[in-house]
Amino acid sequence: MKHIKVLGPGCAKCKTTYNNVLEAIKQTGIQADVTKIEDIMEMMKYDVLTTPVLMIDEVVKVKGRVADVHEIKQLLIA
Amino acid sequence: MFNWLQFFADWLVFSVFKLSPKSHLGEALDFFVLDTIKIAILLFLITILMGIVNSYFPVEKIRNYLSRNKMYGLEYLFASSFGVITPFCSCSSVPLFIGFVKGGIPLGITFTYLITAPLVNEVAIAIFAASFGFKVAAIYVATGIVLGILGGFVLGKMKLEKYLSPWVKDIIANARTEEKLQEEKLPLIQRFPSITKEALNIVKGVSLYIVIGIGIGAAMHGFLPTGFFEHYINKGQWYAVPLAVLIGVPMYSNAAGVIPVVQVLVAKGVPLGTAIAFMMGVIGLSLPEAMLLKKVMGWQLIAIYFGTIAFFMILSGYLFNFIL
Numbered sequence: 317m318k319h320i321k322v323l324g325p326g327c328a329k330c331k332t333t334y335n336n337v338l339e340a341i342k343q344t345g346i347q348a349d350v351t352k353i354e355d356i357m358e359m360m361k362y363d364v365l366t367t368p369v370l371m372i373d374e375v376v377k378v379k380g381r382v383a384d385v386h387e388i389k390q391l392l393i394a
Numbered sequence: 395m396f397n398w399l400q401f402f403a404d405w406l407v408f409s410v411f412k413l414s415p416k417s418h419l420g421e422a423l424d425f426f427v428l429d430t431i432k433i434a435i436l437l438f439l440i441t442i443l444m445g446i447v448n449s450y451f452p453v454e455k456i457r458n459y460l461s462r463n464k465m466y467g468l469e470y471l472f473a474s475s476f477g478v479i480t481p482f483c484s485c486s487s488v489p490l491f492i493g494f495v496k497g498g499i500p501l502g503i504t505f506t507y508l509i510t511a512p513l514v515n516e517v518a519i520a521i522f523a524a525s526f527g528f529k530v531a532a533i534y535v536a537t538g539i540v541l542g543i544l545g546g547f548v549l550g551k552m553k554l555e556k557y558l559s560p561w562v563k564d565i566i567a568n569a570r571t572e573e574k575l576q577e578e579k580l581p582l583i584q585r586f587p588s589i590t591k592e593a594l595n596i597v598k599g600v601s602l603y604i605v606i607g608i609g610i611g612a613a614m615h616g617f618l619p620t621g622f623f624e625h626y627i628n629k630g631q632w633y634a635v636p637l638a639v640l641i642g643v644p645m646y647s648n649a650a651g652v653i654p655v656v657q658v659l660v661a662k663g664v665p666l667g668t669a670i671a672f673m674m675g676v677i678g679l680s681l682p683e684a685m686l687l688k689k690v691m692g693w694q695l696i697a698i699y700f701g702t703i704a705f706f707m708i709l710s711g712y713l714f715n716f717i718l
Contacts (some may be wrong), residue, residue: 329483
C-alpha cells in the first residue's frame with residue numbers, strides 16, 4: 317500500500333497532477349491512497365516552495381511541475 | 395538572423411499558396427507563418443537554456459542562500475536576478491512567500507523575488523525576442539530586474555509586517571536561517587532529458603495562446619493600415635500609459651497570446667513604452683495571484699503591493715516613451 321500526496325493550492329497544474337496520479341494508479345493496479353493537500357498550513361510542514369508537489373510515502377518525488385501519467389507509473393513501480 | 399525564415403514564409407505563402415504579397419490575406423498569412431515558427435524556435439531554445447540554469451540554481455538553493463547571507467543591499471539584486479531564472483506559476487506564490495519569510499529573508503527581498511519571478515519568465519522573453527527583437531527583449535528583462543529591486547526596496551521600507559495574516563507573523567517570529575542545501579551532483583548530460591521534456595511541456599502549454607495571439611495579430615497586420623492607432627493612442631496623451639497598465643492587470647495568463655497582438659499594435663502606431671507598460675501589467679500582476687496572496691496578506695498589503703508595482707510599471711512606460 318503506497319501513500320501518495322499531491323500538494324498544491326488548487327491550481328490547474330495541481331488538478332492535472334492529481335488526475336494523472338489517479339490514472340497511473342488505475343493503469344498499474346497498484347494499491348495506493350491519494351490525498352490532496354490544499355491547505356497552506358499543512359503544505360508548509362513539508363517545506364515546499366513550488367507547487368504542485370507529488371509525494372510518495374512521505375518522499376518528495378516531483379515538485380514545481382506536472383508529472384505525466386507515464387512518469388508517475390514508473391515512480392509507483394520503483 | 396531570421397532572414398531565412400522570412401524567405402521560407404514568403405516562398406510558402408506567395409509561391410506555394412499563390413497569394414499576392416499585396417493582398418490582405420497574403421500579408422496576414424505571411425506574418426502568421428513567420429511569427430509562429432520564429433516564436434516556436436525561440437521559445438524552445440530559451441526554455442531549454444533557462445531549464446539548464448534552473449537545474450543548477452533551484453529555488454530552494456536560492457532561498458537558503460538568501461537566508462544565510464546578508465549582502466548590504468546587494469541581496470535585492472540577487473533576489474531579482476534569481477527571479478528571472480526560476481520558472482514561476484502564480485499558484486506557487488503563497489508557498490514561496492511563506493518559504494522565504496520562514497528562512498528569515500526580509501519582506502522587501504521576498505517581494506523583490508515575487509515581483510520579478512512572474513514578470514520576467516522564459517515565455518515572455520522568447521516572445522519578446524521573436525516579436526520585437528533581442529534589443530527590446532533585453533530592455534524588458536533589465537526593466538523587470540530593476541522594477542523588482544525598486545519595488546521590493548520601497549515595499550521593504552514601508553514596514554508592512556503589520557498587514558500580514560497573524561499566522562504569517564508567527565512564522566516570521568520563529569524564522570530561522572536555512573541550512574546549506576544537499577544537492578545531487580548530476581552531470582549536465584543526465585539532466586538534459588528532463589530539461590528538454592519540461593521545455594517541450596512549456597511550449598505545448600502555451601502554444602494554443604500563442605497561435606490565437608498570432609492569428610489575431612496577423613489579421614490586424616494584414617487588414618489594418620499602418621499608423622491606424624496613432625490617431626487614438628500616441629505619446630501626447632499622458633493618460634495612455636496608466637490606462638494601459640490598468641487594463642493589463644486584470645488580463646491574466648494569456649501573456650503568450652498578448653505579446654504577438656501588441657507587436658502589431660506597435661507596428662500600427664501605438665508607442666512602444668505604452669505597449670511595454672501594458673504587457674508588464676498583463677504578465678506581472680494578476681487578480682488570481684491577488685486572491686491567492688489573500689491567504690498570507692491583508693487586503694491593505696495586497697493593495698499597497700499592487701499599487702507600488704503598477705506605479706513603477708507606469709513610470710517605466712513613460713521612460714520608454716521618452717527614450718525610445
